[in-house]
Amino acid sequence: MDSGLAATGGVVRDNNGDWILDYNRFLDNCSVFDAEIWGILDDLSLLHEQGHRRVMIQSNSLEAVK
Numbered sequence: 536m537d538s539g540l541a542a543t544g545g546v547v548r549d550n551n552g553d554w555i556l557d558y559n560r561f562l563d564n565c566s567v568f569d570a571e572i573w574g575i576l577d578d579l580s581l582l583h584e585q586g587h588r589r590v591m592i593q594s595n596s597l598e599a600v601k
Contacts, residue, residue, distance in 0.1 A: 540564060542559060544560065545578055560573070
């Protein structure tokens with residue numbers, strides 16, 4: 536049974552594919568679209584805090600990309 540509970544997470548790598556950081560966050564009840572957008576926001580926030588200014592976000596969600 537689908538509970539509606541969601542989490543997001545990701546891995547951030549440099550241009551050589553080497554690991555920089557990873558994260559996850561429990562989101563409670565939300566849509567798949569919202570989970571994707573929260574994941575992108577988390578990526579950008581963490582990278583900004585670390586001083587990275589040029590990033591490329593990859594997502595398998597066409598809705599989030601649009």
